[in-house]
Amino acid sequence: MVNRKCPECGTEMKVIKEQFSIAWVCPKCGYGEATTTTEPIYDDDNIYSVILLENDSKDINIIKALSKFTGLNFLKTIDLINNPTIIYRGKAYELFEKKKELDNCNVNYRIEPQFPY
Numbered sequence: 636m637v638n639r640k641c642p643e644c645g646t647e648m649k650v651i652k653e654q655f656s657i658a659w660v661c662p663k664c665g666y667g668e669a670t671t672t673t674e675p676i677y678d679d680d681n682i683y684s685v686i687l688l689e690n691d692s693k694d695i696n697i698i699k700a701l702s703k704f705t706g707l708n709f710l711k712t713i714d715l716i717n718n719p720t721i722i723y724r725g726k727a728y729e730l731f732e733k734k735k736e737l738d739n740c741n742v743n744y745r746i747e748p749q750f751p752y
């Protein structure tokens with residue numbers, strides 16, 4: 636969280652963090668601002684689908700990443716790579732974390748609808 640200066644008097648404001656909000660308060664003049672920490676990704680109720688695209692079924696890194704992602708064993712994962720299908724459905728914030736595993740190993744996939752995060 637960046638430091639902010641009071642727009643009224645230029646004094647550096649104190650940050651007060653709570654579970655669902657952040658407030659800035661100026662210790663000099665008492666000016667205050669509050670914001671919620673709820674980011675749009677947590678409000679997004681869309682269900683996103685991850686669709687596997689063409690991948691190299693001999694690339695052990697891709698097999699490992701997909702096996703971890705799907706929970707399938709290596710043989711079934713290789714089947715999956717040869718017959719790509721939807722491998723995940725979930726909400727934006729879940730997918731945001733999960734997809735890192737795929738991105739780290741350059742797995743080719745597509746998300747529908749378009750994933751804006």
Ligand SMILES: [Zn+2]
Nearest residue numbers: 641644661664
């Ligand atoms: Zn102030």
